[in-house]
Amino acid sequence: MYVITNREIDDGQKGLKKFGDKPNEKGINELRLAHVSDDLKDVQIFEDELDSEEIKTLREKFNLDISLRDKWYVSLKVACELFEQAVKEKKNILFFVHGYNNDIADVLKTAKIIEKTYNVIVMPFSWPANGGGLPGKISYKSDKADARVSATALHRFVGFIHDFHQLLTAGRCKDIEKQCHAKFPDNAEAAQRLYMKLMEKQCNIKLNLACHSMGNYLLKYALKPEQSTLRQLVFDNVSLIAADANNKDHVTWVDEISVRNRVFIVINENDYALAWSRRKPGDEQRARLGHYLKKLYSESAYYLDLTDAPGVGDEHSYFKLKPSDPENLKHMFLDIFQGGCAEKLMSYDDSLNVYRLR
Numbered sequence: 332m333y334v335i336t337n338r339e340i341d342d343g344q345k346g347l348k349k350f351g352d353k354p355n356e357k358g359i360n361e362l363r364l365a366h367v368s369d370d371l372k373d374v375q376i377f378e379d380e381l382d383s384e385e386i387k388t389l390r391e392k393f394n395l396d397i398s399l400r401d402k403w404y405v406s407l408k409v410a411c412e413l414f415e416q417a418v419k420e421k422k423n424i425l426f427f428v429h430g431y432n433n434d435i436a437d438v439l440k441t442a443k444i445i446e447k448t449y450n451v452i453v454m455p456f457s458w459p460a461n462g463g464g465l466p467g468k469i470s471y472k473s474d475k476a477d478a479r480v481s482a483t484a485l486h487r488f489v490g491f492i493h494d495f496h497q498l499l500t501a502g503r504c505k506d507i508e509k510q511c512h513a514k515f516p517d518n519a520e521a522a523q524r525l526y527m528k529l530m531e532k533q534c535n536i537k538l539n540l541a542c543h544s545m546g547n548y549l550l551k552y553a554l555k556p557e558q559s560t561l562r563q564l565v566f567d568n569v570s571l572i573a574a575d576a577n578n579k580d581h582v583t584w585v586d587e588i589s590v591r592n593r594v595f596i597v598i599n600e601n602d603y604a605l606a607w608s609r610r611k612p613g614d615e616q617r618a619r620l621g622h623y624l625k626k627l628y629s630e631s632a633y634y635l636d637l638t639d640a641p642g643v644g645d646e647h648s649y650f651k652l653k654p655s656d657p658e659n660l661k662h663m664f665l666d667i668f669q670g671g672c673a674e675k676l677m678s679y680d681d682s683l684n685v686y687r688l689r
Contacts, residue, residue: 332367332442333409336457337484338435340365340376349374350435354459354477360484364405371439377405394502410495414536417452418503423537423669425451426492426566428485430544430575431474433460444651448661449668451539456488458549478545482552489540489553490560496538504530537567537670544604544647547574547620554584562587567670570595571632573602573647574620581620582629593633593674595667598685600624600638604647627684633674635663636685663688 339351340363347367355361366375381389381403390397393411397403417424425445429438435457442453458481460474507529515522542550550571554561569590574581574597588594598621599605605622618625627634637643642656650664659676666673677686 414499417536427455428542428546478549485553493565539568540566541570545575548576567591572597578618578620578623601645603645634685640688
């Protein structure tokens with residue numbers, strides 16, 4: 332599994348200990364890419380810059396419109412490999428932003444559960460959310476501060492996704508167009524029909540973003556700049572799950588998210604973690620977006636209410652399903668994480684502007 336992070340990196344350590352609890356020493360906006368083995372024991376931290384032979388190989392293999400004279404970085408190589416895997420395995424890609432007090436092991440274990448349960452390729456964005464090694468309220472405030480200042484790093488990451496997806500899609504389009512004209516050199520209509528068919532079959536990879544808990548607080552701040560890449564059309568679905576962000580005025584930033592399909596806000600009024608978050612004294616904690624069924628006024632988001640739905644209970648990470656959980660809960664998250672329309676499985680309550688799973 333690939334992971335991108337603005338955590339500090341210690342190449343002198345082994346395994347997951349390479350990932351530190353603090354921001355990267357070069358600055359909190361510094362991003363590093365790594366590959367972690369399935370057993371989470373082997374970690375490869377990539378060097379940043381590609382050499383000329385690597386660039387040439389990627390340009391030829393993926394028909395990329397890039398210059399060998401320019402500098403290209405390992406992010407291009409990882410994007411190519413993810414795109415190739417998605418096409419080969421016919422899977423969509425889910426970018427995952429985790430929440431409060433998660434070390435790298437927690438993040439990767441959750442990502443692996445999502446991959447296995449929902450048949451997607453997951454790439455986590457991991458920010459230094461370990462609470463600074465401090466307990467309780469102080470830990471929570473430390474992570475909120477890290478989330479705010481990690482916003483630019485998330486904005487940069489989404490920019491890479493946008494640019495590389497356009498680059499790779501353009502290269503694939505040129506390959507398919509060449510194949511079609513070779514097969515039907517004297518029949519433009521037949522070549523066009525084949526082109527459309529192959530494009531639909533081979534290039535229909537959906538990109539989705541899921542933010543959990545305090546990851547939504549990070550998302551909120553990543554949306555603040557007017558030039559934020561999250562305001563561009565990058566993802567098919569963006570899901571705000573158990574959002575540890577204020578319900579008050581959430582419309583001002585939620586409606587700035589651009590998507591091809593849906594923005595989902597998933598709510599559980601019984602969520603134990605968000606209930607705890609709201610109770611902390613002195614923090615001016617307002618009602619949490621993922622925990623409150625009032626003032627749901629977004630014109631673009633779909634509010635999904637899982638309160639009292641079978642299998643949810645007081646869970647905070649209710650997308651991590653148990654074998655006994657109902658199939659409709661799994662199908663709802665399948666649609667969310669694969670770029671579908673999850674609200675079709677639910678009944679609509681127009682008095683609250685929510686879709687309910689029962």
